[in-house]
Amino acid sequence: SQQGEEDPQALSIQEGENATMNCSYKTSINNLQWYRQNSGRGLVHLILIRSNEREKHSGRLRVTLDTSKKSSSLLITASRAADTASYFCATVSNTGNQFYFGTGTSLTVIP
Amino acid sequence: GAGVSQTPSNKVTEKGKYVELRCDPISGHTALYWYRQSLGQGPEFLIYFQGTGAADDSGLPNDRFFAVRPEGSVSTLKIQRTERGDSAVYLCASSLISARQGNEQFFGPGTRLTVL
Numbered sequence: 001s002q003q004g005e006e007d008p009q010a011l012s013i014q015e016g017e018n019a020t021m022n023c024s025y026k027t028s029i030n031n032l033q034w035y036r037q038n039s040g041r042g043l044v045h046l047i048l049i050r051s052n053e054r055e056k057h058s059g060r061l062r063v064t065l066d067t068s069k070k071s072s073s074l075l076i077t078a079s080r081a082a083d084t085a086s087y088f089c090a091t092v093s094n095t096g097n098q099f100y101f102g103t104g105t106s107l108t109v110i111p
Numbered sequence: 112g113a114g115v116s117q118t119p120s121n122k123v124t125e126k127g128k129y130v131e132l133r134c135d136p137i138s139g140h141t142a143l144y145w146y147r148q149s150l151g152q153g154p155e156f157l158i159y160f161q162g163t164g165a166a167d168d169s170g171l172p173n174d175r176f177f178a179v180r181p182e183g184s185v186s187t188l189k190i191q192r193t194e195r196g197d198s199a200v201y202l203c204a205s206s207l208i209s210a211r212q213g214n215e216q217f218f219g220p221g222t223r224l225t226v227l
Contacts, residue, residue: 004153030213031213033215033216035218041220042115042202042218042219042220042221043154043202043204043216043218044218045215045216045217048213048215050213088153088154090153097159097161097166097167097209098156098159098167098169098170099144099156099159099216100156101146101153101154101155101156102153103152103153104151104152104153
């Protein structure tokens with residue numbers, strides 16, 4: 001079964017706006033990773049945040065992690081049409097090697 | 112090659128048949144993962160290899176599914192007596208050490224399996 005859930009399921013914004021996606025998970029984690037998937041293609045790693053980190057930046061991406069609430073958020077600033085894709089969070093548990101993906105957020109950036 | 116490759120890209124089979132899906136990970140990556148992704152869903156973990164051994168196969172749905180990685184490189188996912196519910200995209204990913212140790216996974220393009 002899926003470990004996490006993303007919210008919202010779908011998001012549509014204008015180019016230049018910021019996009020925020022949230023992820024909730026269920027168990028204690030070692031790290032949390034965000035991936036992007038373009039339609040019909042494999043997943044591409046975006047950013048990783050460890051359980052002892054609270055915030056991380058990479059280019060236009062900002063990720064936060066709140067282990068007390070078991071949640072993470074991904075912020076994409078100054079969105080571009082090319083950011084249109086599905087975004088997934090994935091967690092690795094502290095106790096095993098399973099890698100659980102959430103249900104994904106489908107982001108559409110309108111030019 | 113530069114990335115993870117999977118063959119075939121598409122596989123159509125009939126219910127009850129046996130199929131093999133192949134994954135070529137990035138050279139030097141010791142960790143290899145198989146996932147299954149249904150339409151509109153996130154990838155579902157199936158099995159994790161560290162080297163030649165299946166370190167965690169808890170995601171395999173039943174005993175019709177089996178995977179091997181005999182030389183610690185190429186892996187084959189085998190599905191016996193396929194059922195229509197097995198239809199999905201099967202994704203393979205590799206990482207340098209393991210996702211738990213904080214390594215990113217590199218995904219292949221997937222094999223789209225259709226069971227008629």
